[in-house]
Amino acid sequence: MSNFPIFPDLKDASVLITGGGSGIGAALTEGFVAQGAKVAFIDIADAASQALCAKLETAYGAKPLYIKADLSDELAITDAVNKAVSENGSITVLVNNAAWDDRHKIADVDAAYWDKNIAINLRHQFFMIQAVVERMKSAGGGAIVNFTSTSYMLNIGDMPVYTAAKGGVVGLTKGLAGKLGPDNIRVNAIAPGWVMTERQKELWATPESVAENTAQQSLKHELQPLEMAGPCLFLASKSASAITAQVLIADGGIL
Template sequence: MMPSAKFPDLENASVLITGGGSGIGAALVEGFARQGAKVAFIDITRETSLALCDRLESSICTRPLFLKADLRDIEALRAAVSAAAKAHGPVTVLINNAALDDRHAVEDVTPDYWDANQALNLRPHFFTAQAVMPGMKQAGRGSIINFTSTSFLINHPDMPSYTAAKAGIVGLTKGLAGYLGPHGIRVNAVAPGWVMTDRQRERWVTPETLAAHVAKQCIREAMVPEDLIGTCLFLASDASRMLTAQTLIVDGGYL
């Protein structure tokens, strides 16, 4: 369900979303497009990304800009940021959403696996922020929204490299907020709980595990990708102009 709130200052804003081709990212692409923002998104998967663009062009007469890139390739990432700015103007809203929550046992982690995991789940957050920073400084404003996770807060046992990266995102958010605040740029993090994306349903969700999880939430409903849109719209807009260096937990009250 799309939020009913309208944020006039987001109309024509240049928005860049990583991992925007599916899951939470795709919901955010649609949510910002429906606000009238100029949305570009980076994803590695062409087929689903183009299908999303086609669907939005048909349903709301707005076609987001799909930029194919592997976020582990920093030069490709920088080129994608430049392409977004060339098409829509300097990026003033960045959402670092992309992640890969593959499960892995402590005993099986090698140095190469660790580095590859961090190269996708933590490193791009910094380098994408670095790439948009000059344009935001020139504009005198900006909002960077980094997706972390509640996984490291609930002591999730099955993905230690991922949870380390997600904890690191909180530290990165606070450090960038301190550095960029004098330039009018805000940096915040969003920590979702268990969101029922297609990937989650295909790999890990069973009726029993979902029921047990929802029973521990204050709001007894399964979360879906659209539930993250409103929080990000708020953080991107001037409605939150004095809110920075914070982590907003969106988990239905599980924590």
């Protein structure tokens, strides 16, 4: 059990998280379960998601609702949202976390790859919001937290389609914050730095690259997934009631 900050207004809130079964998403799922929220999460990784549900039920006595769905499929998004609402009530907190940070060369990108990358990293965030927003309005308002990335701010060149999508997340966040503010719906974004998830450690992190990144941070420790939960909980809670259209950078102080 982790030592999360507690935001009393999140107790019993209906929360839906995309990509909530592993990495940063698993930390977010745990963070909201620790609040006593009614949590549902969407993922496609069965083994990791089932293991997370069992772990959280043991630790907190509460089991989140795991919904398997392909977020590149608009109909699957609608079905997943309907299932979450049926189980937990109208969603008042939506966290769009799912992403695919695949490295790729410019010459290797074709239209199919571009469309797949944008669908996972940007498009699903819009259609998730579209699917929940009317219910959120009916509930009197809510909070949407979209995950972007510092990669596009740092001119990282190894994943240009991904960085384009993550830049687009900021535009989406700001545009919808302006549109939905009158309905008491806040829309913000979080931009993590290099967080040491198992995926990062398996695929890209080396002792040298991690040491170099940490040296550039003002805070001299490797960033962990659980460190992204606090900012997300804050933005989802009424403690952030005057905050919308913002991007919270959580990168240890590189930017």
